[in-house]
Amino acid sequence: MNSKRGIWYYIQNYRFQSIFVRNFLIVLVLVILPLAGMSSFLYRSSHQIIEGEVSQVNKSSLYRVRDILDVLFRETSMLSTQISQQTDTQLFMLDTNSANLVRGEYNKINSTISMFTLIYEYISSIYVYSEKNGYVISNKENNFYDNFADKSWYPYYEQSDSVYTKSLPRKSREVYPFVLSFVKPSYLNAKDKIGAVIINIDLEELGKLIQPADGKKDHQLFIIDENKNYIYNQDMKLLFPGKSKPAYLQALDQKLDELLNQKEPYSGIVKLDGESYILTLAKLSFNNWACLSLLPIQEYESNIRNILNYTVLLLLLFAALGVIVAFLISVRTFQPIRNIIHLMEQLERDGVTRSPDGRDNEVRYISGNILNSAQTKRRIEEELSHRSQLLNEAQASALQAQINPHFIGNSLETINWMAIELTNGEPNEVSDTIGTLSQLMQLSLDMDNRLVPFRVEVEHAHLYLRMMDIRYKNKFQIVWDIPQALMSVQVIKLMLQPLLENAIQHGIHPSRKQGEITITGFIENDLMLLHIRDNGIGIEAEKLDTLNATMQQKRMLHAEHIGLKNVNQRLKLTFGEAYGLSLISKPGKGTTVIIKLPL
Numbered sequence: 001m002n003s004k005r006g007i008w009y010y011i012q013n014y015r016f017q018s019i020f021v022r023n024f025l026i027v028l029v030l031v032i033l034p035l036a037g038m039s040s041f042l043y044r045s046s047h048q049i050i051e052g053e054v055s056q057v058n059k060s061s062l063y064r065v066r067d068i069l070d071v072l073f074r075e076t077s078m079l080s081t082q083i084s085q086q087t088d089t090q091l092f093m094l095d096t097n098s099a100n101l102v103r104g105e106y107n108k109i110n111s112t113i114s115m116f117t118l119i120y121e122y123i124s125s126i127y128v129y130s131e132k133n134g135y136v137i138s139n140k141e142n143n144f145y146d147n148f149a150d151k152s153w154y155p156y157y158e159q160s161d162s163v164y165t166k167s168l169p170r171k172s173r174e175v176y177p178f179v180l181s182f183v184k185p186s187y188l189n190a191k192d193k194i195g196a197v198i199i200n201i202d203l204e205e206l207g208k209l210i211q212p213a214d215g216k217k218d219h220q221l222f223i224i225d226e227n228k229n230y231i232y233n234q235d236m237k238l239l240f241p242g243k244s245k246p247a248y249l250q251a252l253d254q255k256l257d258e259l260l261n262q263k264e265p266y267s268g269i270v271k272l273d274g275e276s277y278i279l280t281l282a283k284l285s286f287n288n289w290a291c292l293s294l295l296p297i298q299e300y301e302s303n304i305r306n307i308l309n310y311t312v313l314l315l316l317l318f319a320a321l322g323v324i325v326a327f328l329i330s331v332r333t334f335q336p337i338r339n340i341i342h343l344m345e346q347l348e349r350d351g352v353t354r355s356p357d358g359r360d361n362e363v364r365y366i367s368g369n370i371l372n373s374a375q376t377k378r379r380i381e382e383e384l385s386h387r388s389q390l391l392n393e394a395q396a397s398a399l400q401a402q403i404n405p406h407f408i409g410n411s412l413e414t415i416n417w418m419a420i421e422l423t424n425g426e427p428n429e430v431s432d433t434i435g436t437l438s439q440l441m442q443l444s445l446d447m448d449n450r451l452v453p454f455r456v457e458v459e460h461a462h463l464y465l466r467m468m469d470i471r472y473k474n475k476f477q478i479v480w481d482i483p484q485a486l487m488s489v490q491v492i493k494l495m496l497q498p499l500l501e502n503a504i505q506h507g508i509h510p511s512r513k514q515g516e517i518t519i520t521g522f523i524e525n526d527l528m529l530l531h532i533r534d535n536g537i538g539i540e541a542e543k544l545d546t547l548n549a550t551m552q553q554k555r556m557l558h559a560e561h562i563g564l565k566n567v568n569q570r571l572k573l574t575f576g577e578a579y580g581l582s583l584i585s586k587p588g589k590g591t592t593v594i595i596k597l598p599l
Helices: 003-012 018-085 087-094 098-102 107-119 154-159 203-210 247-260 298-350 362-402 405-422 429-444 454-471 496-511 541-550 562-575
Strands: 123-130 135-138 142-144 166-171 178-188 192-202 220-224 230-232 266-272 275-283 290-296 451-453 476-481 490-492 515-524 527-534 580-586 590-598
Touching: 018 087, 018 107, 018 123, 018 178, 018 192, 018 203, 018 220, 018 266, 018 275, 018 290, 087 107, 087 123, 087 178, 087 192, 107 123, 107 135, 154 178, 178 203, 192 203, 203 230, 247 266, 247 275, 247 290, 451 454, 454 476, 454 490, 454 496, 490 562, 496 515, 496 527, 496 562, 496 590, 541 580, 562 580, 562 590
Parallel strands: 476 515
Antiparallel strands: 123 135, 123 192, 135 142, 166 178, 178 192, 220 230, 220 290, 266 275, 275 290, 451 490, 515 527, 527 590, 580 590
8 A cells, every 4th residue: 555545544544543553642742741751840940040150159159159248257356466465555555644645655556556557457446445544555546535536436335344356337427438446455453444456347348358249230149147136238228228138128027036046157048029039148157246148139030030931932843743753653653453453344345264372363363373472471471380389499408408418417526536635524614615506506507497486495595695695704694584485486497596696796795894685585375475675786876767667667778786777677577577676776785686486
């Protein structure tokens, strides 16, 4: 059939070929939905990436500012302390002779503070004030306080009641420029305040050091003190605004209490006076101040809208392409079915009946091959199952052949006699240990039964503890409290020994003190409960939670505490998920392993 006839066939039979229609719709959905999901994902991802990058850049910039301020404030505080401790400064603050002041006896102080103002460009001035003589020495002027031009720092000095440096924002001479003053009081014998060193930082020069380097005019940086006062902004009109504070700052004030109470730096999107901002806040380590960055996201929202428009356009293009692809895939998928239907119609018209295995009848030939394949598959599965069973039996036989209990027992018995001969027939600890180990091996390597009466498990535990007592002379004692009714209960082999080993090796031995292990049995409803408690070092809470959580897992993923996990897994495999181990422990108080078994 040529291609024109094929297309016309699909058009004619579009409403009637349900398989074709369903395939077309399925392929269309499988094409459109992933495209729509991918577009939505790309949009959200782009949105998140842009916000994340902007937020990260903002955070990095603010952290740089925070670090600069911490270093600058700490250096300024140290500088004020250094100047106040100099001998000339101390003599000046204690000098009550006005003649010495007029003669310039303390010109060296002028030289020192002038040098510091030249070194640190952001320091506009330094004052050294003496309360004894009421005189102020500075790099600007030397004069008595009553005639000194800048006095707005003095109330802070009067209120200061400690030797620590106090920082405060203020207006120099109540006019521009704004300065940030560090007031370092000096005391005589830690009681009498005799003066202070005042270092004034020019906020405009400070801004040159800390202003964000992204060049965005709307990017605002604030320094906020412990009283939520804005003591720095590139727009000096926002400092000490009084009643003229902008609406967005009034909205920000309502959020500052919550933000300043957070221990970690904050970064997120907030709405202030109807506008969205990326807000980042970080506290200074020097004092209780904080630096805060506000960046409007209007520009970035515009970029995001452009991304959305491009995404929608691409989605429409992909949708149109998806329809074409879905139709072509449906046509190609339906082609073999159409050929089979055409063949069946031809066979019906010809009235030909052929053998299902005949290669001249494609439908029956395909059907026959499907039946033959199913039968062949069933035979192969049965053969594989039989071979798998044989393989398991062969592996079990190989394992039994690798470790022969009789051979090991005979070998240990030979070593035992050799040890006795070496001591001229006298009993000795080596012979006793080998004999105990021989009994342990006989019990452990007996592979006939996985379940044994509890009395057998207790006997096995006694043998193991006997060996441990030989190794650790009088290092621990064992207390057994097992009701007789539990001795006949069926339990898994080698259940107690790994737990006792774990208690000795990881609990008692590291504690380096006299140990005690108590094995207690209970009957509760239809359960057999065993408590194995030691007075060892215990387990930390976090590690204990991890161990108890691991006991609920179906696979052992770690090698540590493998004895506990091995016993727990064998209990669950044998009796069910409702049974197994759990642990109770406190550091320094010991550990209790609880075994839950069906009675």
